[in-house]
Amino acid sequence: MMRRRFLALLAVVSGSLLTGKNIPAARQRELSLHEADFYKPHDLAG
Amino acid sequence: MRDVTCELCPRYCTIPEGGAGDCRVRVNIDGKLVATTYGRPSSVHIDPVEKKPLYHFHPGSAVFSIATAGCNLHCRNCQNWQLSQRGGEEMERIYRAEPKDVVDAALTENCHSIAYTYSDPIIFYEYVYDTSALAHDHGLKNIFVTAGYINEKPMRRLCRVIDATNIDLKAFDDGFYRRNCSGSLKPVLDAMVIAREEGVWLEVTNLVIPTLNDDMATVRRMAHWIRENLGEETPLHFSRFTPHYQMRNLPPTPVESLHRVWNEARDAGLKYVYVGNIFGHKSESTYCPNDNTRLIHRVGFSVEEYNLTRDGRCPVCRQSVSGVW
Numbered sequence: 101m102m103r104r105r106f107l108a109l110l111a112v113v114s115g116s117l118l119t120g121k122n123i124p125a126a127r128q129r130e131l132s133l134h135e136a137d138f139y140k141p142h143d144l145a146g
Numbered sequence: 147m148r149d150v151t152c153e154l155c156p157r158y159c160t161i162p163e164g165g166a167g168d169c170r171v172r173v174n175i176d177g178k179l180v181a182t183t184y185g186r187p188s189s190v191h192i193d194p195v196e197k198k199p200l201y202h203f204h205p206g207s208a209v210f211s212i213a214t215a216g217c218n219l220h221c222r223n224c225q226n227w228q229l230s231q232r233g234g235e236e237m238e239r240i241y242r243a244e245p246k247d248v249v250d251a252a253l254t255e256n257c258h259s260i261a262y263t264y265s266d267p268i269i270f271y272e273y274v275y276d277t278s279a280l281a282h283d284h285g286l287k288n289i290f291v292t293a294g295y296i297n298e299k300p301m302r303r304l305c306r307v308i309d310a311t312n313i314d315l316k317a318f319d320d321g322f323y324r325r326n327c328s329g330s331l332k333p334v335l336d337a338m339v340i341a342r343e344e345g346v347w348l349e350v351t352n353l354v355i356p357t358l359n360d361d362m363a364t365v366r367r368m369a370h371w372i373r374e375n376l377g378e379e380t381p382l383h384f385s386r387f388t389p390h391y392q393m394r395n396l397p398p399t400p401v402e403s404l405h406r407v408w409n410e411a412r413d414a415g416l417k418y419v420y421v422g423n424i425f426g427h428k429s430e431s432t433y434c435p436n437d438n439t440r441l442i443h444r445v446g447f448s449v450e451e452y453n454l455t456r457d458g459r460c461p462v463c464r465q466s467v468s469g470v471w
Contacts, residue, residue: 130242131186131242131244133175133180133182134180134181134184134185134272134273135178135179135180135181136152136172136178136179136271136272137154137271137272137275137300138152138153138297138299138300139150139151139152139153139154139172139179140150140151140153141148141149141151142149142150142151142160142161
C-alpha cells in the first residue's frame with residue numbers, strides 16, 4: 101500500500117515515473133523491421 | 147509503383163513506396179507495410195491505474211505503461227503532442243524493447259498490468275498485440291488506452307488479448323471530430339460497442355472543452371447513447387481541459403461546467419460518473435449507486451480508502467458494483 105501511495109504521489113507531482121533505464125533492451129541493439137498486419141496492395145483502377 | 151493500402155484504421159491510407167501513412171509510423175518499404183515503431187517505445191513509465199483513467203479495474207494497482215511515437219488522429223488540444231505528432235525518427239529517445247523485454251520489465255517492477263497509452267496505441271498495433279499475448283502467458287493484464295479510431299476487424303482481434311480499455315470519446319459530435327481531430331465519430335462509437343461485445347472491461351473518458359463540446363444537449367445525447375449501447379454501469383470520466391498545443395486560446399474548463407455535465411450524465415441514468423483533473427474533487431471517488439456509501443475514496447490518483455467487499459459489493463447494502471476487482 102505504501103508503494104502504491106508513493107507511486108500515486110509521484111505520478112501527481114511529476115506526471116509519472118520514468119523507468120526506461122530498467123528496460124533491459126535499453127542497451128542499444130538494433131531490431132529488425134516488423135511487417136504490419138491489416139494492409140493490402142493498392143490496386144489502381146484503369 | 148507498389149502502393150499499399152493500410153486497413154488498420156478508418157483513414158485507409160494509400161501509401162506509396164517510401165512513404166508513411168497519416169500516422170507517420172506505418173511505412174511502405176519495398177511494397178511491404180512496416181510498423182516502424184515495433185519494439186521502439188519512446189515513453190516508458192510506471193503509473194497508477196487511476197491515471198489511465200480506470201477506476202473499476204484493480205484499483206490502486208501499478209501499471210507498466212509504454213508508447214511509441216505517432217498517432218492516427220491530430221487533435222488540436224493534444225496533451226502529448228511531442229510524442230503523438232511526430233514520427234519515430236523525430237524522437238529524442240527511442241528504447242529498444244521487444245515484447246519479452248517489456249514483459250520482463252513489468253514483472254521486475256511488480257506491475258499488475260501493461261498499458262499501451264500516451265499516444266494512440268492503435269498505430270503500434272502489432273507491438274501491442276504481441277506484447278499483450280506474451281503478458282498473458284506471464285499472468286499480467288493488458289490495458290488499451292485509445293481514442294478508438296480503428297476498424298472493426300483489427301479491433302475484434304485485439305480484444306482477444308486486452309483486458310481493459312479506456313476509450314476517449316472526444317465529443318458526441320461528428321463535426322467536432324472533423325474540425326479538431328481530423329477524424330470522425332462513428333468508428334469510435336463502433337469500437338466502444340465492440341469492446342463491450344467482446345467482454346473487454348470498458349470505461350469512457352470525455353474531455354470537456356469550453357465552448358467546443360460542453361453543450362448540455364450534446365452531453366445529454368452522449369450519456370443516453372452510452373446507457374443504451376454500453377450499459378448504465380459503464381464508468382464515464384469527465385476530464386477538465388487545460389490549454390495545450392494548438393488550442394491555447396481557450397481557458398481551462400470551469401469547475402461549474404464539470405458539475406453541470408456530471409449532473410446531466412447522472413440524470414441520464416449512468417451510475418458511475420467521475421470528474422477528473424480536479425485534485426481532491428468529491429466525484430473522484432466511487433459511491434454505491436443504491437445507498438451512496440463511499441466505496442472507494444480517491445484523492446488524485448491515490449486510493450485512500452477501499453471498502454468494497456472481495457466480491458465487489460457495497461459492504462452496507464450488498465449492491466453489486468460492476469468492475470474487475
